[in-house]
Amino acid sequence: xxxxxxPIEHVLALAAALFVMGLVGVLVxxxxxxxxxxxxxxxxxxxxxxxxxxxxWGQPDGQIMFMLILALAAAEVxxxxxxxxxxxxxxxxxxxxxxxxxxx
Amino acid sequence: xxxxxxxxxxxxxxxxxxxxxxxxxxxxxxxxxxxxGMTLAVLLGTLGSIGFAANxxxxxxxxxxxxxxxxxxxxxxxxLAAAATAVLTHGYVDRRAAQREEFYILLLTATLGAMTxxxxxxxxAFLLGMEILSISLxxxxxxxxxxRAPLEASIKYLVLSGVASTTILFGMALVYGETGTxxxxxxxxxxxxxxxxxxxxxxxxxxxxxxSLVPFHMWTPDVYQGAPAPVTGFVxxxxxxxxxxxxxxxxxxxxxxxxxxxFFGLSLIAVVSMxxxxxxxxxxDNLKRLLxxxxxxxxxxxxxxxxxxASAAGTEMAAETGMVYLVGYFVMTLAAFGVxxxxxxxxxVEDLADYEGLFWRRPLxxxxxxxxxLSLAGIPLTVGFIAxxxxxxxxxxxxLWLLVWALVIGxxxxxxxxxxxxxxxxxxxxxxxxxxxxxxxxxxxxxLGAAIVVMGVxxxxxxxxxxxxxxxxxx
Numbered sequence: 001x002x003x004x005x006x007p008i009e010h011v012l013a014l015a016a017a018l019f020v021m022g023l024v025g026v027l028v029x030x031x032x033x034x035x036x037x038x039x040x041x042x043x044x045x046x047x048x049x050x051x052x053x054x055x056x057w058g059q060p061d062g063q064i065m066f067m068l069i070l071a072l073a074a075a076e077v078x079x080x081x082x083x084x085x086x087x088x089x090x091x092x093x094x095x096x097x098x099x100x101x102x103x104x
Numbered sequence: 105x106x107x108x109x110x111x112x113x114x115x116x117x118x119x120x121x122x123x124x125x126x127x128x129x130x131x132x133x134x135x136x137x138x139x140x141g142m143t144l145a146v147l148l149g150t151l152g153s154i155g156f157a158a159n160x161x162x163x164x165x166x167x168x169x170x171x172x173x174x175x176x177x178x179x180x181x182x183x184l185a186a187a188a189t190a191v192l193t194h195g196y197v198d199r200r201a202a203q204r205e206e207f208y209i210l211l212l213t214a215t216l217g218a219m220t221x222x223x224x225x226x227x228x229a230f231l232l233g234m235e236i237l238s239i240s241l242x243x244x245x246x247x248x249x250x251x252r253a254p255l256e257a258s259i260k261y262l263v264l265s266g267v268a269s270t271t272i273l274f275g276m277a278l279v280y281g282e283t284g285t286x287x288x289x290x291x292x293x294x295x296x297x298x299x300x301x302x303x304x305x306x307x308x309x310x311x312x313x314x315x316s317l318v319p320f321h322m323w324t325p326d327v328y329q330g331a332p333a334p335v336t337g338f339v340x341x342x343x344x345x346x347x348x349x350x351x352x353x354x355x356x357x358x359x360x361x362x363x364x365x366x367f368f369g370l371s372l373i374a375v376v377s378m379x380x381x382x383x384x385x386x387x388x389d390n391l392k393r394l395l396x397x398x399x400x401x402x403x404x405x406x407x408x409x410x411x412x413x414a415s416a417a418g419t420e421m422a423a424e425t426g427m428v429y430l431v432g433y434f435v436m437t438l439a440a441f442g443v444x445x446x447x448x449x450x451x452x453v454e455d456l457a458d459y460e461g462l463f464w465r466r467p468l469x470x471x472x473x474x475x476x477x478l479s480l481a482g483i484p485l486t487v488g489f490i491a492x493x494x495x496x497x498x499x500x501x502x503x504l505w506l507l508v509w510a511l512v513i514g515x516x517x518x519x520x521x522x523x524x525x526x527x528x529x530x531x532x533x534x535x536x537x538x539x540x541x542x543x544x545x546x547x548x549x550x551x552l553g554a555a556i557v558v559m560g561v562x563x564x565x566x567x568x569x570x571x572x573x574x575x576x577x578x579x
Contacts, residue, residue, distance in 0.1 A: 008281065012299075019274055026267055032259065039266045046273035053281030061286060062277075068228060069273065072235040076266060079242045083259050090252060096259065 011052035018045035032084050032094045036077060043073045112163035112171040114153040115179050116219060122146030123212040130205040140194045143208040147187045147215075154180055167287045170225035170353075173573035177427060178222035178349045181434060185342050186215040188438050188548055192445045193334045195542045199450065200248035200332065207247050214240035214338070218346035225357070227276045227286040230350065234272070234314075237346060238265050241339060245331040257330025264323045268313035275306030288357040296363060304360050308370060311354075314347040315403045316396075318377045325388075328396035333448050336392060337441030340399050341434045348406055352413070352426045361414035371411060374507055377404030378514035385521050392454050394521060395440060398480060401514055402433055408495045408507050415502025420574055425498040427570040428563075432479070432491030435559065439476040439552035443469050446545040459525065461533025468546060472553035474526045479556045481522035482515050486560040 018041055025038025047066040054062015088094060110117075126142055133139075154176050162172040169175075190211055197204045217236030224230045242265075246258035280286050282300040292300075313320035328336050354360070361367045381401030388394040409426035413419050446469060447453040462470040479488030492515065499508040559566050 012278075012281065015274075015277070019270070022270070023267065026263060035263050039263065039270070042267065042270040043273070046270055046277055049274060049277035050280065053277055056281060057284040059284070062280065065228060065231070065277075065280075065286070068231060072231070072239075075235070075239050076242075076262070079239055080259075080262055083242070083246055083255060083262065086246070086249070086255050087259065090255065096263075 008052050008056045012049060015045045015049040015052065018042075018048065030095050030097055032087060032096055035096065036080050036084075040073060040077070043069055108160040109163045109165045109171075111160040112157050113165060113169075114157040115150045115176070115183075116216065116223075118153045119146060119150045119183075119212060119216050119219070122149060123209060123216065126209055126212065130209065134203075134205055136194065136198060136204055139205045139208050140190060143190045143212065144187055146212060147183050147190070151180060151183050164225070168226045168229050169220070169223045171223050173575060174349075174353065174423065174427075175219070175223035177570065177573035178345070178430075179219045181345065181431060182215050182218045182222070182342050185338070185345075185434055185438060186211055188442065188552065189334050189338045189342075191544050191548045192337070192442050193332075195449055195545060196332065196334055196445050197247060200250055202249060207244065210240045210244045210247075211338070214244065215342065218342050221346040222349040222353075224350055224353070225288050227280065227288075227291075230354075231269075231273065231276070233346070233350075234269060237343060238269065241265075241335075241343060244335045244338070245327065247335070248332050253330040254332060257327045260323055260330075261327045265314070268310045268320070271306050271313070272310030275303040275308075275310065278303030278306070288354055291358045292360055292362075301363060301365065304358075304363065304366060305369070307354075308360070308366060311347055311351050312370075312373055315344055315351070315406075316400050317373050317403055317407070318380045318400060319373075321377070321381075321400045324400060325393045325396040328399075329390060329392045329454070333392070333441055333445040333452070333454075336395075337438050337445070340395070340437050340441065344399070344403060345430050345434060348403070348410075348426065348430060351410055352423060355410055355413045356419045356423065359414070361411065367411065367414055370407060371504070371507060374404045374407035374411065375510040377401060377407070378510045379517075382514045382517040382521075386517065388521075389456050390454050391444065391456055391459065391525070394456070394525075395437070398518065398521075399437070401518065402480070404514070405492070405495055405511055406430070406433075408499045408504060408511065411504055411507065412498040412502040415504055417498050417502035421498055421501060423574045424567075424570050425494045427573065428494050428566060429491040431566060431570075432487040432559070435552055435555045436476045436479040436486075436488055439472055439549055439556060440480070442545070442549035442552055443473040443476070446542075446549060449541050449545070456525065456528055460528050460531045462529040464533045468550060470529045472549045474529060475553045475556045477522040477525045479560070481519045484560075485557065487556050487563070487566075488560070490560055490563045490566075 022038045022042030026035055029035050029038060047069045050062040050065040158176055164170055190208060197207050214237050217233045220229055220233030224233055242258050242262045245261060246254050248254045278299050279291055282297055283291055316324040378401050381397050381404060385394050385397035406429055409422050409429060412422035479486035482488045482492040
């Protein structure tokens, strides 16, 4: 049985689409939880692109980078959720705009 | 991994091991002075092991890290800056957080991340160093748990810095897809395809964000203002210094700026940053925000050194410029935020109006802040002048005329608001009898203030150290 090969361009296009969706989410959403989810989508888009690139060259490096990205995303979310708890406790809201003491 | 490679890694091993020991220690002993002592001991040990590591010469640790004189130079700089931050924090964070011990651990991990960035020779090390530094900083910024502004600043920094990191990551993936390698030295490929250009552009844009260059500077004033004063000093120096060290090495080894479009884009960013940073700083009444905009301009100046890599000035001159400039920038920025930290022991003293008549109330601190301001403006006899002179020389040597003009115009505007700080401090006022609650904070800023003048009058040792360090650079 032959496995159909997915062209790398298609995977990169999907990764780019996910990346842009995440970026738009970060720019548009005001709820901190959704901001973090959008950020996570962007990170996974990068991971997908790395895996596609690794598959193109037949190297494990792409997948290793994906594991590094996973670990770092987990660390980042751990800190971020701690901040979200503080935000909820202090401002009674998860809307990023209520925390607007600093003039932009 | 071979013996010499392990020797070369000694500073990293000492710092990582020391941090682990401290994690254990703070679960038994929770006393501020003890933790501070251990932090300084770990940092001193790291500093001492650099000499030992230098015996191994330039070492490639697989293809991951390149531990050479350049990396050791920045390691020493980051460790000293971290030590100054640790001492200044003592007495500042205590009054603002219930538990202060973890702050020092975060400070050490952040320093480890910065050191890794200065030695990175591979996208993996680049990513790890950058994220170890950033994630430590998120927690450090939000550390004071009785105030709102730090929390807000931390969330802003986390989201925006996360976007920058993912942009860099996506760029790395594109470059890897085109070249088949993640080692810096081969990251340009041969044909310069569209995807490769896009990837390299994304990496540079993400780095520009971390250096808070226009148009990626929006986060800077808010984070500077919201973060605790000693952490702001750390973000302004070590965090930006690590990115700058990595950018210099990246540009020198990949020769990415030989792509015309990227060279042009980065030049444009540099000019706009120098002008916009200085102009916006004129409008500020909060010293932290003023220094934030001034740092945007200073990072724009620094890009002259980065761009000089791809010009007639050559890699060595560019690296030497970058190193001397960063040392000067570290000393004067830490001195400015150090004075702010010492004055803010009880309540935050940030508005420019609060500094009126400081010369009559706290002459020593006022003198250091004045020295830092004059040095940031680039007045002769300060290290800021030496740093700017280097940039000027590199720009002229590399025929980067547009950038040199922007440097001159930016500096001219800058003199106005730096002198504004000095003049507001000299306003006549009745002499008060304020004394510092601690002696170590003022002592640190006086040392930094002395360093501004000493390195400004007698810069030879600094220049020699930089030259010695780059002898193996780029190899």
